[in-house]
Every structure is written in structure tokens, then in C-alpha cells.
Amino acid sequence: MKSIEQDNYQDIREAVRALCAGFSDEYHRQVDEKKGYPEAFVDALTQAGWLAALIPEEYGGAGLGLTEASVIMEEINRSGGNSGSCHGQMYNMNTLLRHGSEQQKAFWLPRIASGEWRLQSMGVTEPTTGTDTTKIKTTAIKRDGRYVINGQKVWISRVQHSDWMILLARTTPLSEVRRKSEGMSIFMVDIKEAMQSGMTVRPIANMVNHETNELFFENLEIPEQNLIGEEGMGFRYILDGLNAERTLIAAECIGDGYWFLDRVTKYVSEREVFGRPIGQNQGVQFPIAEAFIEVEAANLMRFKACELFDRHLPCGAQANMAKYLAAKASWEAANACLQFHGGYGFANEYDIERKFRETRLYQVAPVSTNLILSYIAEHVLDLPRSF
Ligand SMILES: Cc1cc2nc3c(=O)[nH]c(=O)nc-3n(C[C@H](O)[C@H](O)[C@H](O)COP(=O)(O)OP(=O)(O)OC[C@H]3O[C@@H](n4cnc5c(N)ncnc54)[C@H](O)[C@@H]3O)c2cc1C
Numbered sequence: 281m282k283s284i285e286q287d288n289y290q291d292i293r294e295a296v297r298a299l300c301a302g303f304s305d306e307y308h309r310q311v312d313e314k315k316g317y318p319e320a321f322v323d324a325l326t327q328a329g330w331l332a333a334l335i336p337e338e339y340g341g342a343g344l345g346l347t348e349a350s351v352i353m354e355e356i357n358r359s360g361g362n363s364g365s366c367h368g369q370m371y372n373m374n375t376l377l378r379h380g381s382e383q384q385k386a387f388w389l390p391r392i393a394s395g396e397w398r399l400q401s402m403g404v405t406e407p408t409t410g411t412d413t414t415k416i417k418t419t420a421i422k423r424d425g426r427y428v429i430n431g432q433k434v435w436i437s438r439v440q441h442s443d444w445m446i447l448l449a450r451t452t453p454l455s456e457v458r459r460k461s462e463g464m465s466i467f468m469v470d471i472k473e474a475m476q477s478g479m480t481v482r483p484i485a486n487m488v489n490h491e492t493n494e495l496f497f498e499n500l501e502i503p504e505q506n507l508i509g510e511e512g513m514g515f516r517y518i519l520d521g522l523n524a525e526r527t528l529i530a531a532e533c534i535g536d537g538y539w540f541l542d543r544v545t546k547y548v549s550e551r552e553v554f555g556r557p558i559g560q561n562q563g564v565q566f567p568i569a570e571a572f573i574e575v576e577a578a579n580l581m582r583f584k585a586c587e588l589f590d591r592h593l594p595c596g597a598q599a600n601m602a603k604y605l606a607a608k609a610s611w612e613a614a615n616a617c618l619q620f621h622g623g624y625g626f627a628n629e630y631d632i633e634r635k636f637r638e639t640r641l642y643q644v645a646p647v648s649t650n651l652i653l654s655y656i657a658e659h660v661l662d663l664p665r666s667f
Pocket residue numbers: 401402403404405406409410411412434435436437438486490492641644645646647648649650651654667
């Protein structure tokens with residue numbers, strides 16, 4: 281099954297599908313069972329240049345936009361894989377591309393494009409502040425040409441499979457800024473070096489096979505040239521990255537949605553109970569049809585968000601709405617797929633329970649559904665602020 285809309289990205293789709301076809305359901309299942317990292321898969325994507333899609337050609341990348349990047353991520357999930365192992369590089373890239381200096385881009389981008397370095401991690405969330413990002417307590421204090429970092433982060437993904445991390449920290453205390461979104465800055469952190477000199481990494485075992493960690497910073501020193509853009513403007517910069525992240529996650533959910541719909545339509549057409557295919561019952565057809573409609577609708581909003589982002593136009597509302605619609609649609613598709621496989625949906629060898637767990641994450645992270653509703657209520661509908 282495919283979208284009823286044919287888009288202009290069929291070349292990319294076919295090429296990514298061909299690469300993904302080399303990594304079977306069994307490969308992804310085994311990585312999941314071993315709680316491993318899909319090294320070979322991520323290496324293949326890197327070598328083929330897909331994870332450097334957003335890097336301009338002069339730095340060795342493909343010079344594509346978020347739209348194309350989203351198609352790449354969608355196809356990974358559509359093939360039965362999980363972009364969660366590598367999507368960080370796509371959304372982190374925008375922060376560096378849009379706000380890094382020429383010197384910084386010349387330093388980092390060619391090595392990321394060649395695969396020598398991975399930029400897969402972003403450290404924002406903290407244990408005591410959660411979604412209330414402007415209250416973060418991790419500080420970066422400038423001293424003798426370096427920034428000294430102290431604090432704690434939680435749920436920071438792919439740290440053990442990345443060379444660099446983008447870190448958000450407070451450079452001016454909250455009490456000294458005019459607006460709470462001011463006074464935060466973003467830094468590039470050399471992960472391996474940091475692990476030797478003030479950053480402790482503690483892995484968090486979790487429901488999906490997703491490498492994520494608690495981080496503790498104790499007087500970690502970072503060279504001042506690793507500050508991206510202007511000091512104090514980090515929150516604004518990271519919002520660009522977050523809009524890209526939401527849109528890419530929407531595309532991944534759409535990939536998941538089509539995967540579940542493919543599996544369930546095939547199964548209910550073949551499985552016979554009471555002397556006829558179960559898919560002949562409207563009680564079975566309707567939830568599947570409903571999920572398909574929702575995935576298609578989410579797809580339209582995702583392309584709208586991508587288009588605005590690529591034209592450097594405001595896209596906060598569309599990125600949030602795309603993420604909301606797509607995460608909901610993939611979850612509906614996952615439920616229908618599991619339900620109509622009956623007991624078999626629970627068997628690991630069908631891969632449904634794995635994808636079911638994976639797609640559930642997107643109701644919570646990288647931004648919870650409630651926070652999206654709150655954003656739309658306040659920023660689009662002008663309702664009174666609730667926090
Ligand atoms: C597997 C995984 C990977 C992650 N990777 C990263 C990463 O790489 N980098 C990173 O920085 N973070 C990462 N995160 C963190 C993720 O972005 C947060 O978990 C998410 O934003 C929610 O924050 P929280 O867990 O602190 O929930 P809280 O802020 O404690 O909120 C809990 C729940 O309460 C509800 N809620 C909270 N406030 C409100 C409100 N005002 N109105 C209505 N409802 C509300 C929401 O439903 C929310 O889900 C990851 C999380 C997971 C689970």
C-alpha cells in the first residue's frame with residue numbers, strides 16, 4: 281500500500297528502499313532482542329550519503345532540504361527499521377547550519393558528511409524541569425576563554441554512538457534576564473573528550489531499544505569556539521532544531537503508519553475465520569480505513585511543515601500539528617494492526633509488537649501531545665497562557 285498522493289520524491293524513495301531492503305526484519309528484530317545498536321545499518325546509510333542529506337554540497341553533503349530528509353526518515357520506518365537510531369543527525373544539523381559560523385561549518389560539516397564524525401546527540405531535557413525547558417539548571421560559566429559546565433541532563437539519546445552533542449545550558453541566570461527564553465546558549469560538546477574530563481554517562485534501560493542516558497556534568501570545560509551563534513540566544517536557535525525534529529518525527533510516524541497498514545491489510549485479507557477472510561467484516565475494515573485516512577491527512581500537514589521550514593518561514597504551528605497528527609495516526613494504525621493479528625500480533629517474529637512499542641514513544645517524546653495542544657491553544661488560537 282502507498283499513499284494515494286504520488287509525490288515528487290520517488291527517486292529518493294526507491295534508493296532508500298533499495299538500501300533498506302538489505303536489512304531484513306530479522307536483522308532489526310535481532311538488534312532489538314540484543315538491545316544493540318544497528319551499526320551496520322547506520323554505517324550503510326552514512327556511506328550512501330543519506331545522513332548527510334542536509335549538509336550543503338560545498339561541505340561534502342547532498343545539499344537537500346528538510347522535505348527530502350523527511351522522506352529518507354519515512355522510508356527507513358516504512359521498511360521496518362527505526363530512524364530513532366540515527367535521526368538526531370538530521371535535526372541537529374539545522375542548528376549548526378543555520379546558526380554556526382563559517383569557521384564552525386568548515387570544521388564540523390565535512391567530517392560529518394564523510395562519516396568520520398557523528399552528530400547524533402542533543403542534550404536539552406533535565407530531570408527536575410522536564411518540559412519546562414526555560415527553567416533548566418545546567419549552567420555554562422565563561423572563564424579564561426572556556427565555558428565551565430555543571431548540571432545534569434536526562435534522556436539524552438545516542439550519546440554512546442555519537443562523536444558530538446549539541447548541549448543547551450544557561451549562561452545567564454533566569455533571575456537576570458528580561459524574558460525567560462533568554463540567557464541560554466548552545467554548545468558543541470566533544471563526547472569522548474567530555475567523558476574523560478567531567479561528563480558521566482549513565483544508560484537508562486527502557487521499553488524500546490533506544491540508547492538513552494542520564495548525563496552528569498562536573499566542571500566540564502568546553503572551548504569558547506564551541507559556542508554556536510550568540511551567547512544567550514540558544515533557546516531561539518534550538519527551536520529551529522525542534523521544529524525540524526517534530527517534522528522529521530512526523531515523517532517517521534507516517535512511515536510506521538504505512539508499515540502497520542501494509543501488514544494488517546495483507547493479513548486480514550488472508551486470515552480466514554468463520555469461513556471467510558476476517559477483512560470482510562466491517563468491524564475489522566473500519567478501524568483500518570480510519571487509520572489510513574488519518575495517516576494520509578498527517579502526510580499533508582507534514583509536507584506543509586517541510587515546505588515552510590525549507591523556505592525559512594515560520595513553521596512552529598505546522599511542525600507541531602504534523603507531529604500531533606502523525607503520532608496519533610501511527611498509534612491508531614499500530615492498534616489496528618496488533619488487534620487484527622489476534623494472538624500473532626504478540627509474537628516477536630511478526631515484528632508488530634516491536635514497531636508498536638517504537639511508535640508509542642512519539643506520543644511522549646520529543647514533545648508530548650499535551651504540550652502540542654497547549655502550543656496551538658496559546659500561540660495559534662490566542663487563548664490565555666496556562667504556564
Ligand atoms: C526514549 C526517549 C528518548 C529521548 N531522547 C531525548 C534526547 O535525545 N534529548 C533530550 O533532550 N530529551 C530526550 N527525551 C526527553 C523527552 O523530550 C521528554 O521525555 C519529553 O519532552 C517529556 O518530558 P518529561 O519526560 O520531563 O515529562 P514531564 O515534563 O514531566 O511531563 C510528563 C507528562 O505530563 C504532561 N504535562 C506536563 N506539563 C503539562 C502541561 N503544562 N499541561 C498538560 N500536560 C502536561 C504531559 O502529558 C507529559 O507527557 C527523550 C525521552 C525518551 C522517553
